[in-house]
Each structure stands twice: as structure tokens, then as C-alpha cells.
Amino acid sequence: MPAQVPSPEEVASARRIQVWKDFIPLPLRFPLILFIIIVYMFSGGVYMSAVSEMSGSLSWITEDIMMAGYASMTGLTIAFPLLFRILFRFQPRDLLLFSAGVFVVSDYLCMVTDFLPLVVLLSFISGFFKIVGTFVCWSNVQLKITPKRDFAVFFPFLFTFVLGSVQLVNIVTGYSLYAFDWQAMHRITIGTFIVVFALVYFGMRRNYRQGPYIPFKGIDYLGCILWSLWLLCIVFICVYGDYYDWLDGEPIRIAILFAVVLLVMCIQRAATIRHPYISLGTFSQHNMLFIFILFGCMTLMSATATSTQNIFTSAILGFDAQHNADLNWGVLIGIATGTGIFYLAVNRWKWRVKNIVLTGFFSFLLYQTMLYFLIDASTEKYMLYLPLVFKGAGVSLVYTSLTYALAGCVTFVYYFEAMCVIGFIRTSFGAPLNSAILSRLFKYVSLENTASLSGEIDAMHPMAQSFTALYGEFERQILLVSLKEVYGFVVIAAILILLAILASDYRWLLKSRPMLRLSQIWQVVQRQSKQIET
Numbered sequence: 264m265p266a267q268v269p270s271p272e273e274v275a276s277a278r279r280i281q282v283w284k285d286f287i288p289l290p291l292r293f294p295l296i297l298f299i300i301i302v303y304m305f306s307g308g309v310y311m312s313a314v315s316e317m318s319g320s321l322s323w324i325t326e327d328i329m330m331a332g333y334a335s336m337t338g339l340t341i342a343f344p345l346l347f348r349i350l351f352r353f354q355p356r357d358l359l360l361f362s363a364g365v366f367v368v369s370d371y372l373c374m375v376t377d378f379l380p381l382v383v384l385l386s387f388i389s390g391f392f393k394i395v396g397t398f399v400c401w402s403n404v405q406l407k408i409t410p411k412r413d414f415a416v417f418f419p420f421l422f423t424f425v426l427g428s429v430q431l432v433n434i435v436t437g438y439s440l441y442a443f444d445w446q447a448m449h450r451i452t453i454g455t456f457i458v459v460f461a462l463v464y465f466g467m468r469r470n471y472r473q474g475p476y477i478p479f480k481g482i483d484y485l486g487c488i489l490w491s492l493w494l495l496c497i498v499f500i501c502v503y504g505d506y507y508d509w510l511d512g513e514p515i516r517i518a519i520l521f522a523v524v525l526l527v528m529c530i531q532r533a534a535t536i537r538h539p540y541i542s543l544g545t546f547s548q549h550n551m552l553f554i555f556i557l558f559g560c561m562t563l564m565s566a567t568a569t570s571t572q573n574i575f576t577s578a579i580l581g582f583d584a585q586h587n588a589d590l591n592w593g594v595l596i597g598i599a600t601g602t603g604i605f606y607l608a609v610n611r612w613k614w615r616v617k618n619i620v621l622t623g624f625f626s627f628l629l630y631q632t633m634l635y636f637l638i639d640a641s642t643e644k645y646m647l648y649l650p651l652v653f654k655g656a657g658v659s660l661v662y663t664s665l666t667y668a669l670a671g672c673v674t675f676v677y678y679f680e681a682m683c684v685i686g687f688i689r690t691s692f693g694a695p696l697n698s699a700i701l702s703r704l705f706k707y708v709s710l711e712n713t714a715s716l717s718g719e720i721d722a723m724h725p726m727a728q729s730f731t732a733l734y735g736e737f738e739r740q741i742l743l744v745s746l747k748e749v750y751g752f753v754v755i756a757a758i759l760i761l762l763a764i765l766a767s768d769y770r771w772l773l774k775s776r777p778m779l780r781l782s783q784i785w786q787v788v789q790r791q792s793k794q795i796e797t
Contacts, residue, residue, distance in 0.1 A: 282355050282403050282467050293407055295462065296400050297424065299359070302455045303396040304428035305435070306366045307335040308373050308386025312436040312588070313445040320445060321377045326502050331379070331386045333498045333695050338390025340686035341491045343679045344540055346398045351477040355399050356467040362392040363460040367453050374449035387491070397425075402473060414670045415609040419602040422663045426602075430595040430655075437588020486540030489529045494691050496522040501695035505702055545680040550672045553767075554665050555688055557620065560760050561661045562693035563700070564627040567753055568594070568654055570698045571705060572634065575746050576647075579640055579739065586644060593648040597655020601626070604656070605663045616668045621764055623660030628757040630654040635750040638743060662689075704752060709745040716741060 280292040287295070309317065311332035318325050349358065369385040376382060401421065409416040439447040500518050507515045533539040545551070576582040576590070601623070608614040608622075633650040665685075673681045687693070716737065 280403055280407065282471055282473075284466055284468055287466050293404060295466070296404050299459055299462070300397050300400045300424060301428055301431070302452075302459050303362075303366075303393055303400070304425065305432050305452055305455065306370065306389055306393050307332070307432075308369055308389040309335070309382060310432065310436045310445070310448050312433045312584075313440055313448065316440055316445040316584075323377075323379065324506065326506050327379050329695065330499065330502050331373075331382045333502065333691070334383045334495060335386040335390035335393070336694075337491065337494045337498060337691045338387035339394045340390075340683060340689075340691045341487060341494065342391045342394045343683040343686060345482070345487075346395065346679055348477065348479065348482065349395055350399065350402060351474050352479055354470065354472055355403060356463060356469060356471065358399050359396055359463045359467070360460060362396040363456045363463065365389070365392050366456045367460070370449045370452050370456070374446050383495075387495075414667055416606070418663050418667050418670075419606040422659060422666070423599055423602045426598045426655075426659055426662060427595055430591040430598065433591045434588045434595075437584045437591070441583065441585035441588075481538055483532070483536065483538060483540040486529065486532050486536075489525055489532065490540060493522060493525040493529055494687065496525060497692040498695055501692055501699045504699055505706070541680050541683060542677065545677045545684055548673045548677055548681055550668065551681060551684070554669055554672075555685060557661065557665055557764075558685055558689045559693060559697075560624070561627075561658070561665075562688060563697040564624070564631070564753070564757060564760075565654070565658055566694065566697035566701050567631065567634070567750065568651070569694070570701050571746060571749050571753075574705070574742065575634075575638060578742055579638075579746075580642060580644070582644070589644070590647055590651055593651030594655035594658075597626075597652040597657075598659040599655075600652065601656035601659030602663055605660055605667075609667070616664050616671075617764065617767075619660055619664040621761065623657045623664065624757065624761050624764065626653045626657035626660060628754065628761060630657060631750055631754045631757050635747060635754055638747045638750065640739065640743065701749060701753075705745055705749050708748045709741060712741050712744045712748070716744070 279289060280296065283292045283295070309328055309331045311329060314325050314328045314332075317323065317328050366389060369389045373382050373385055405412070405417065408420050435451070436448050439445075439451065496518050500515055500522065503512075503518075504515055507513075509515055529541075530543070533541060533543045573587070576587055582590075604622070605619060608619050609616075630650045630653040633653070634647075637646055637650065666682075669681060669685060670678065688696075
């Protein structure tokens with residue numbers, strides 16, 4: 264269905280953001296929505312930045328906390344096909360009140376309980392309602408941002424807040440750990456959601472809808488459960504693989520068996536029922552494979568900043584939670600720079616998406632190369648900011664441009680299912696998979712370097728008289744050499760990715776397909792609902 268330009272009356276009404284009551288001043292309505300979005304982005308069950316403090320307090324291993332954190336991202340991913348059905352079934356005020364209440368309860372329980380399955384489940388639910396709440400907010404301010412409903416304008420603004428909020432969460436978590444304890448972040452989140460609950464309860468209109476009512480009919484709930492369990496199995500394998508020694512551990516073999524069975528069940532259900540949760544046609548959409556692979560490459564390039572770099576800053580440089588949190592400011596600046604470059608590249612310079620993706624991966628290459636030469640015990644903190652700016656720019660450029668390309672390649676009927684499929688690698692198991700690859704590589708090169716460097720130690724070594732000093736220096740040198748070697752491999756991978764993109768001959772649109780009007784989206788969803796009933 265072709266998109267139409269909204270009328271001036273519709274734009275004027277949307278810019279007033281009608282979900283707010285009349286007593287809310289017009290200049291405050293847009294900032295208040297942005298405040299709610301940021302608060303929702305701070306939710307998530309557990310905070311992976313506090314992994315060491317939580318594991319010490321709860322007697323959990325690191326993998327337990329990472330599993331709960333990635334369960335939240337899986338819940339966020341699996342919600343995409345339901346977003347418009349939820350939007351047309353419930354009122355914005357009711358959705359935000361219910362989700363805020365869910366976050367208050369889940370954050371409190373995650374703070375006080377030590378029962379891991381419950382924490383994983385609550386984290387999954389938190390991720391689901393995080394995307395629901397933010398989607399409701401963004402749909403209310405869409406025309407305020409771009410009256411022409413242009414993805415090239417909307418996406419840079421959207422991902423500046425989405426990706427930037429992730430860094431703000433890490434910053435606030437690090438500062439709260441330094442000043443208080445790991446539970447402080449949960450108390451902060453609970454307090455802010457109570458404020459949001461009061462703001463929505465007293466400030467938003469009752470009985471206000473963004474579109475006509477469509478009941479929940481024909482939704483493939485079993486398909487949603489099966490895909491969720493499959494994703495959680497893949498996350499479990501990636502997170503716990505090294506702990507259980509991969510295929511030598513029985514839990515990993517069982518998880519792989521479950522993953523294979525669940526995948527077969529998902530595909531069989533998608534092929535046999537009329538309206539599956541994720542249609543098989545989604546996987547064959549134009550350029551889906553290219554975009555999926557490139558998102559996988561992006562998560563690989565990003566994984567060094569969350570795994571290998573943390574080993575360097577913590578074990579070699581001795582950074583505490585506050586100093587590690589400070590480094591996220593560099594990433595935050597890079598994200599804002601990257602989305603700004605994307606906006607100018609598409610709207611002013613008329614670049615092809617392929618060129619923007621190249622620029623993003625070149626930024627990743629600069630980050631990896633600079634870190635390779637900075638891995639040294641004498642590295643100062645300020646030296647790390649510039650590489651992290653390039654890393655943030657790379658993330659935002661690749662993330663925004665590939666999502667923009669997806670919007671231009673996939674029709675609306677498949678768009679949110681395609682976002683879910685891309686989310687498999689982008690926000691669900693992509694990060695733990697690539698972290699597992701890098702951790703395995705780091706372990707392998709560490710063992711090799713231990714064998715080679717230990718041959719240099721004998722009774723004539725200058726530090727041979729002090730075993731403690733000798734062992735400490737030996738361990739530090741092993742870490743330095745191994746980290747540099749891992750970054751060297753990642754630099755080679757970044758170069759190969761750049762060469763592969765340059766050699767490819769795929770074409771992406773200069774201009775994405777405009778966003779449909781909400782009335783047109785309602786017609787599409789209503790038509791699908793009627794087809795299900797018949």
C-alpha cells in the first residue's frame with residue numbers, strides 16, 4: 264500500500280501529542296515522552312555491567328548473570344511481531360501503566376531473590392515490555408520528529424536515544440557501584456518508574472487510542488513460545504559453553520539437542536499453519552541474508568569492547584567500576600557522531616547505504632587498530648577515548664544504516680517479523696555468540712603463549728629470587744601478549760569484512776520506503792485479522 268503524505272491538520276494534531284491531557288504545557292509534552300523512553304531503556308531485570316559485584320553477593324557464577332541479561336534482550340527481540348497488534352488492542356495509558364508496574368515488581372524481585380530461573384524469567388518479561396513501552400512512546404511522537412514520515416530522519420533520532428541509552432545505563436550502573444552497591448541501580452530504576460507511573464496516571468488521557476480497536480485474534484502464541492525457547496537455548500549454549508567445556512559437557516549437548524528439536528518444530532509450524540508467528544516468507548525477503556550477515560559482523564566487531572577490552576582495563580590497567588564507566592562517554596559521543604553522519608549522508612550528501620556501511624566498518628577497523636597499539640601497561644585512560652569514539656560511531660552507522668536498508672527492502676506485512684529475525688543476531692544471541700568466539704580465541708592464544716613464554720624462565724631470570732613477583736610479571740606478560748594477539752586477529756577480520764563489502768555487487772535504495780500512516784497500518788492489520796477469522 265503506497266504511503267500518503269499526512270494532511271496539515273493531522274500533523275498539527277500529532278505535534279500536540281494528544282495522549283497528554285490539556286493541562287500539560289505543549290513545550291513539555293515532547294521532552295516528557297523522551298524522559299519516559301529513557302527510563303524504559305534503563306529497565307531490564309539485571310545489569311550486566313554489575314556482573315562481578317552480583318556474582319560475589321549472590322554466589323552466582325558470571326555466566327548466570329549474563330544468561331539473565333541476554334534473556335532480557337531475547338524478550339525484547341521476540342516482541343516485534345506483536346507490537347502493532349498490542350498498539351491497536353490497548354490504550355497507550357493502560358500499556359504504560361501496566362508495563363511500569365511490571366518493571367517495579369520485576370526489578371524489586373531481581374534485587375532480592377537468588378532463585379536464578381525466576382530472575383531469567385523476569386528479565387525476559389522485562390525485555391518484552393521494554394520494547395512495548397518504548398514503541399508506544401515513539402509512535403506518539405513520530406510526526407513530531409518527521410511530518411513527512413521519513414525513515415532517513417526518524418532513524419537517526421531514534422537510534423541516538425536507543426543506543427545512547429545503553430551507554431547511559433552502563434555509566435549510571437558504574438557510578439552507582441562505585442558509590443553504593445549493585446542493588447542501588449535497581450532502587451534507582453524502581454524510583455524512576457514510580458515517577459513515570461504517577462506521570463502517566465495523572466497526565467495522560469483516559470480512553471485515548473492511536474487507532475481503531477482490533478482484538479487479539481489468531482495470534483500464534485505457541486509459535487511465540489517455541490521461538491523464544493529456541494533463542495534461549497542458543498543463548499544458553501553460547502553463555503555456558505566455555506564453563507561446561509562445550510561438547511565435553513553434558514548440559515551443552517542436551518541444550519544443542521533441544522535447540523535442534525525446537526528449530527524443527529518452529530519451521531514445521533511456520534510451514535503448516537496459515538498465520539505463523541514468523542512466516543517462512545520473511546527469511547526470503549530481498550537482502551535479508553546480506554543484512555543478517557552484516558549485523559553478525561557488527562556484533563563481532565563490538566564484542567571486543569565488551570569482553571577483551573574489559574580484561575585489559577581491569578586486569579592490566581586496574582580500572583575500577585567508575586573508571587570503566589567513564590569510558591562509555593567516548594562511546595556515547597561516537598554514537599551521536601555516527602547518527603549525525605548518517606543523517607547528513609542520506610539527506611544531504613545522497614550516499615548509498617553501502618557507502619555508509621563501509622564507513623561504519625572502517626570506524627570499527629580504526630578502533631581495533633588503535634587498541635592493538637595501545638595494549639600496554641603504560642597506557643593512560645585518556646588514550647582510550649578516541650578509539651571508543653570510533654567504536655561508537657561504527658555501531659551507530661552500521662546499526663542505523665542496516666535498519667534503514669531493511670525498511671527499504673521489506674514490505675510492511677513482513678517488516679516487523681523481519682525485525683524480529685534480524686534481532687536474533689542483533690540483540691539476542693549475536694553478542695554472546697561472538698563473545699564466546701573471542702573468549703575461546705583468547706583462551707587458546709593464552710595457552711600457547713604460556714607454553715612459549717615459560718621456556719624463558721630459569722634460575723638466571725632477574726626476578727627468579729622472588730616467586731610471587733616472578734609469577735605476577737609472568738601472568739601480566741601473558742595477558743598483554745594474548746590480548747594484542749586477539750586484537751590482531753580482529754583487525755584482520757575487519758579488513759576482510761571491508762574487502763567483502765567492497766567486492767559485493769548488491770544494491771540498496773538511496774531512499775527508504777516512507778513510513779505508512781497509522782490509519783493505513785490499521786487497515787493492513789485489520790485485513791490480516793479478518794483473514795485469520797475466515
